[in-house]
Amino acid sequence: MGNILTSRKQDYAQWYNDLVLKSGLAEYSAVRGCMVIKPYGFGLWENMRDQLDRMFKETGHQNAYFPIFIPKSFLSKEAAHVDGFAKECAVVTHYRLKNDPDGNGVIVDPEAKLEEELIVRPTSETIIWNSYKNWIQSYRDLPILVNQWANVVRWEMRTRLFLRTAEFLWQEGHTAHATKEEAIQETKQMLNVYATFVEEYMALPVIKGVKTESERFAGAEDTYCIEALMQDGKALQAGTSHFLGQNFAKAFDVKFSDKDNNMEYVWATSWGVSTRLIGALIMAHSDDDGLVLPPKIAPLQVVIVPIYNKDEAATEKINTTADELIKELRAKGIRVKFDNDEGRRPGWKFAQYELQGVPVRVTLGARDMENGLAEVARRDTKEKENCSLDDVAGKVVSLMDEVQDGLYNKALNFRNEHITKVDSWDEFVSVLNDKGGFVSAHWDGTAETEDKIKEMTKATIRCIPLDNVQEEGKCVLTGKPSKERVLFAKAY
């Protein structure tokens, strides 16, 4: 077997890069920090997107679309918001090019300067709330439950395929409510939608929690999040849902008259997940031979590989068997492909589909035909089993669930084994450095302590878990009293 990938042990970051590139998910583009999402990677995103979209609609949301450009003045209307994003905005200053008088191609036409610069959206709260001002007059106009599928740009200093690109695809929900309680309810509801999606479809267990003040979204009152754990022991924020209070309503002067004819500011939420989820998926499940994808979102769920020889009758039998199997599997809604490309040998195909993480492979060999058998192999455990041709379809169908559950349970065990309760500073440091994962420790609740810990260990507070047990304790750094543990980790 060719070691096409750098192994995880040797260099985890390089393994990740190799994997993304060689499995055909994405590649670098001509633009710094921006990637090309290739058909295989986009197929994966489409499956994720479609499922999330269904879940958003089931919870009463509708899709809409707002401009990619935001007038510069909008960004300064909410103070915390501009602080958070100002340093990473792409700015459009001109609207025309012209031929260079010196003959060096084209230049920006200095005559074509925009009156007001336009910001390429890093997130859309401002442009959306500018519209909501016009949409909302009365409590009867509320709630507004809108989602947008879009690209956004954040001019990051350092980028990584899927995990942090300058441009990325995401969805952003922006809702408006008459009451604080309803907005908070919405924030929590969407966090649950995310958690359900990531756990059930991506087979990745998450911890639901609240961010501390310093990790909060710029402009939010509360940021809820789901945190996942990667194989290298680092945490990854997989999705966020923000309770925005009345901050944006006040900034954009969005008021409504309630039943008693009083003018009130609107309550807001926003929530989003991005193509970063693909990065999470890769790092959570894959191995040194390639991707391992959960069946529910794999672009291709089953591949059938024929092994021919010179016997034409056997070839014929393989082809008709494959055709029947495809028909049967497709009837059950399974995404299946028959790879009968004679330019590639079986061994090459085995390695290729393993690299691409196809959950199940069915091998139909000339030799098997005589015995009425097929070999069924699952990607996650590498187990192979000979199966009577009559049972193959049923076997494949049941494997879809078995692989999905197997991946989730494996990730769950790993995650649970990597939540370590710690009560002393020495232990805190050694667990972070030697074991990795989440460290559950007491914290005195101050941003100063949080900063100091980050500076000393590079670990941040990932979240305060929602279902947190209340218990008396002492801050792991300062020894000051604390009433609950929080989760620390090094993070992506």
Add this chain to the structure above:
RNA sequence: CGGGAAGUGGCGCAGGCCGGUAGCGCAUCUGGUUUGGGACCAGGGGGUCGCAGGUUCGAAUCCUGUCUUCCCGACCA
């Protein structure tokens, strides 16, 4: 923006110190033999060596400038 490294056929690299016909592996094309874990044999095609100057009879190689990318840090979903 600070610190490293690198730009040579599609991809990965060698050559550079010591200037003299651009080379290797993979991929690709043609023909054939093969097919149970990344096949083999034979033949072929493809590169103004990142860009711009300079030195020289002659530059991938030496000099100057410049651009870009990747990795490590501060920032971030």
